Amino acid sequence: xxxxxxxxxxxxxxxxxxxxxxxxxxxxxxxxxxxxxxxxxxxxxxxxxxxxxxxxxxxxxxxxxxxxxxxxxxxxxxxxxxxxxxxxxxxxxxxxxxxxxxxxxxxxxxxxxxxxxxxxxxxxxxxxxxxxxxxxxxxxxxxxxxxxxxxxxxxxxxxxxxxxxxxxxxxxxxxxxxxxxxxxxxxxxxxxxxxxxxxxxxxxxxxxxxxxxxxxxxxxxxxxxxxxxxxxxxxxxxxxxxxxxxxxxxxx
Amino acid sequence: xxxxxxxxxxxxxxxxxxxxxxxxxxxxxxxxxxxxxxxxxxxxxxxxxxxxxxxxxxxxxxxxxxxxxxxxxxxxxxxxxxxxxxxxxxxxxxxxxxxxxxxxxxxxxxxxxxxxxxxxxxxxxxxxxxxxxxxxxxxxxxxxxxxxxxxxxxxxxxxxxxxxxxxxxxxxxxxxxxxxxxxxxxxxxxxxxxxxxxxxxxxxxxxxxxxxxxxxxxxxxxxxxxxxxxxxxxxxxxxxxxxxxxxxxxxx
DNA sequence: AGAATACACGCATAAACGTGCAGCAACGTG
DNA sequence: CACGTTGCTGCACGTTTATGCGTGTATTCT
Numbered sequence: 135x136x137x138x139x140x141x142x143x144x145x146x147x148x149x150x151x152x153x154x155x156x157x158x159x160x161x162x163x164x165x166x167x168x169x170x171x172x173x174x175x176x177x178x179x180x181x182x183x184x185x186x187x188x189x190x191x192x193x194x195x196x197x198x199x200x201x202x203x204x205x206x207x208x209x210x211x212x213x214x215x216x217x218x219x220x221x222x223x224x225x226x227x228x229x230x231x232x233x234x235x236x237x238x239x240x241x242x243x244x245x246x247x248x249x250x251x252x253x254x255x256x257x258x259x260x261x262x263x264x265x266x267x268x269x270x271x272x273x274x275x276x277x278x279x280x281x282x283x284x285x286x287x288x289x290x291x292x293x294x295x296x297x298x299x300x301x302x303x304x305x306x307x308x309x310x311x312x313x314x315x316x317x318x319x320x321x322x323x324x325x326x327x328x329x330x331x332x333x334x335x336x337x338x339x340x341x342x343x344x345x346x347x348x349x350x351x352x353x354x355x356x357x358x359x360x361x362x363x364x365x366x367x368x369x370x371x372x373x374x375x376x377x378x379x380x381x382x383x384x385x386x
Numbered sequence: 387x388x389x390x391x392x393x394x395x396x397x398x399x400x401x402x403x404x405x406x407x408x409x410x411x412x413x414x415x416x417x418x419x420x421x422x423x424x425x426x427x428x429x430x431x432x433x434x435x436x437x438x439x440x441x442x443x444x445x446x447x448x449x450x451x452x453x454x455x456x457x458x459x460x461x462x463x464x465x466x467x468x469x470x471x472x473x474x475x476x477x478x479x480x481x482x483x484x485x486x487x488x489x490x491x492x493x494x495x496x497x498x499x500x501x502x503x504x505x506x507x508x509x510x511x512x513x514x515x516x517x518x519x520x521x522x523x524x525x526x527x528x529x530x531x532x533x534x535x536x537x538x539x540x541x542x543x544x545x546x547x548x549x550x551x552x553x554x555x556x557x558x559x560x561x562x563x564x565x566x567x568x569x570x571x572x573x574x575x576x577x578x579x580x581x582x583x584x585x586x587x588x589x590x591x592x593x594x595x596x597x598x599x600x601x602x603x604x605x606x607x608x609x610x611x612x613x614x615x616x617x618x619x620x621x622x623x624x625x626x627x628x629x630x631x632x633x634x635x636x637x638x
Numbered sequence: 639a640g641a642a643t644a645c646a647c648g649c650a651t652a653a654a655c656g657t658g659c660a661g662c663a664a665c666g667t668g
Numbered sequence: 669c670a671c672g673t674t675g676c677t678g679c680a681c682g683t684t685t686a687t688g689c690g691t692g693t694a695t696t697c698t
Contacts, residue, residue, distance in 0.1 A: 136443075439655085657681085660680105663677100
């Protein structure tokens with residue numbers, strides 16, 4: 135294996151896994167740790183990664199930040215994402231909200247799925263690049279840094295030009311009384327707009343969201359088609375179903 | 387075997403396997419490594435491949451995937467990016483093209499720089515999330531997977547609504563005769579539109595771009611404010627300056 | 639605090655590299 | 669046919685680069 139090839143490989147692994155361990159790579163590639171360390175040192179000098187004790191992480195702080203947030207309840211997120219991905223019919227059009235849970239949905243999509251994805255999240259768009267059959271439409275506008283999605287008048291206007299079968303809504307709180315909430319007013323408005331452009335809206339609710347509430351309401355509970363959870367019994371879920379809200383999967 | 391035949395064969399292998407090893411090829415074809423190296427040197431000079439220690443990899447960043455491109459000439463890219471970043475005045479508005487070189491520009495920006503960035507690249511937008519003072523405006527549209535930027539009618543329309551002081555243009559070829567070129571017609575049109583929205587347009591030309599040419603012309607050389615290089619002497623640069631093209635930094 | 643691990647640095651080795659030179663074949667010209 | 673030119677090839681030489689090992693230092697874990 136050429137040295138240059140090896141470095142490409144390191145970058146690929148970094149992107150795919152969010153981190154690499156020098157020792158493991160040395161064993162995997164059958165070369166000394168010194169060489170791996172030298173590679174990582176050079177890549178770091180080129181601004182392509184950051185060294186950490188034991189290995190390296192991707193350079194892009196945006197991705198690293200996401201990697202950290204992805205460590206919150208990863209199993210729950212993954213289960214929710216898998217259930218959401220299964221709802222996407224081949225040939226259909228789906229709007230994907232921003233956030234780590236929707237990012238997990240993209241990762242749960244079959245590589246060859248034939249569908250149209252509309253999103254206001256550059257991160258989601260970038261994650262869909264390796265899906266050759268997926269048509270991606272990005273809604274432009276001012277970038278709201280906190281959640282890395284476009285918001286504001288321009289984004290809302292762009293959203294009015296589209297229509298979809300499904301919308302997967304990400305929120306920070308799902309509460310029996312306060313409904314579906316998030317931390318920013320502009321963002322809430324954008325999510326509301328997107329919900330209006332899709333025939334069906336499903337909320338992605340990983341465990342830590344259930345029972346939580348944030349400052350701004352996106353929608354009341356009754357205005358979404360259903361809430362997708364990870365299926366583990368939960369008192370908030372019980373309260374929701376008690377109020378007639380559709381929760382997937384149906385609790386036992 | 388004819389020399390010309392052999393070179394075709396090298397290119398075929400490069401395309402098929404993503405890399406070639408000089409030693410292996412010499413053994414395989416029954417000729418000396420020197421000849422292989424000479425071939426690879428010539429192919430590299432013609433912009434058809436890139437030499438790496440031990441062999442060569444395909445040149446056309448168009449053929450290699452996005453991840454691999456980041457490791458092409460990282461030093462040159464970084465120098466070009468640093469020079470470009472230095473041109474951005476605090477408070478100004480700049481349009482950033484997609485691509486790995488412009489991504490390097492973002493990484494070269496001071497974290498606290500106060501400016502407005504307009505881009506049609508979700509990757510660039512995501513990379514700007516950690517810059518709290520940078521206002522980011524994302525141009526929406528259909529995502530062109532190959533270079534991970536938005537293209538097409540919607541993107542062009544969105545671009546017409548903006549105006550900027552600077553545009554940093556990324557291309558795949560900078561050639562004294564063929565001008566500034568890229569590998570896709572839609573993308574070329576989008577780049578041209580963006581150039582029309584900025585007072586000044588600078589081309590980011592890392593070493594491997596100089597002297598190369600792709601299928602579609604973005605602009606003739608005379609229609610940009612200047613070309614930013616990494617400052618190492620280069621015959622293409624000499625030819626460009628001879629034609630009156632502004633090249634930064636000025637060669638000695 | 640002590641052990642274990644990861645790290646940077648220097649050194650030696652081997653491989654790959656570029657350059658200059660010579661041999662050789664193909665070609666064109668007179 | 670004789671001759672010089674040109675281009676391709678392989679070899680020899682010195683240089684550069686990549687790699688692995690040993691040593692001592694820094695960092696982390698227990």
